[in-house]
Amino acid sequence: QVHLQESGPGLVKPSETLSLTCNVSGGSVRSASYYWSWIRQPPGKGLEWIGYIYYSGNTIYNPSLKSRVTISLDTSQNQFSLKLSSVTAADTAEYYCACEEVAGFAFWGQGTPVTVSS
Amino acid sequence: EIVLTQSPATLSLSPGERATLSCRASQSVSSYLVWYQQKPGQAPRLLIYDASNRATGIPARFSGSGSGTDFTLTISSLEPEDFAVYYCQHRSSWPPWTFGQGTKVEIK
Numbered sequence: 001q002v003h004l005q006e007s008g009p010g011l012v013k014p015s016e017t018l019s020l021t022c023n024v025s026g027g028s029v030r031s032a033s034y035y036w037s038w039i040r041q042p043p044g045k046g047l048e049w050i051g052y053i054y055y056s057g058n059t060i061y062n063p064s065l066k067s068r069v070t071i072s073l074d075t076s077q078n079q080f081s082l083k084l085s086s087v088t089a090a091d092t093a094e095y096y097c098a099c100e101e102v103a104g105f106a107f108w109g110q111g112t113p114v115t116v117s118s
Numbered sequence: 119e120i121v122l123t124q125s126p127a128t129l130s131l132s133p134g135e136r137a138t139l140s141c142r143a144s145q146s147v148s149s150y151l152v153w154y155q156q157k158p159g160q161a162p163r164l165l166i167y168d169a170s171n172r173a174t175g176i177p178a179r180f181s182g183s184g185s186g187t188d189f190t191l192t193i194s195s196l197e198p199e200d201f202a203v204y205y206c207q208h209r210s211s212w213p214p215w216t217f218g219q220g221t222k223v224e225i226k
Contacts, residue, residue, distance in 0.1 A: 047162065047205055047217040062214040063119075085150050096161055103209060104152035108161035 022097030145170035161194035
């Protein structure tokens with residue numbers, strides 16, 4: 001059973017960079033069995049997939065965010081991270097890290113709220 | 119980008135009743151369709167993958183069907199803990215993976 005836990009600042013100023021980390025336990029980010037994703041959910045709205053990273057370091061991003069997103073792996077800490085640059089109020093959301101195993105996001109973190117405001 | 123449209127937006131039912139939720143894709147996703155349940159303040163939970171396969175630990179009252187562009191999630195007899203928002207998601211061909219806008223199943 002993979003367990004995920006997000007961490008990072010809950011408040012980010014407009015135009016700055018949002019940085020979040022997902023700590024993984026019960027599984028390895030070096031495993032070829034998993035894809036590691038970030039997903040967000042604005043208040044009262046639906047889910048938006050941001051992108052994923054594979055154990056090889058290969059990444060795929062949502063084209064709508066691609067120019068601002070970086071997802072990276074830290075195998076020494078068994079974690080992966082999200083950076084989203086030039087944030088605006090539209091980036092205010094609950095941010096989830098999630099793990100895709102066989103098919104679909106089988107494991108999720110509890111989510112962390114991020115507000116973009118000066 | 120594949121657009122997923124869920125209907126209805128809200129379903130008002132009583133415990134014990136049957137719930138039928140629909141998800142329609144803007145183009146074929148074959149059987150690469152996933153269903154999630156989300157309760158307030160919680161992360162989504164995987165229910166069904168590849169259109170009709172129940173995830174580990176999911177009760178048999180949840181079933182999924184469909185292929186191509188039209189999919190259905192059925193809850194055969196609603197339990198009190200089933201009142202929640204349900205999302206579909208495709209994982210067909212190439213990203214971006216997209217989600218439907220959700221169907222809220224509420225107590226009538």
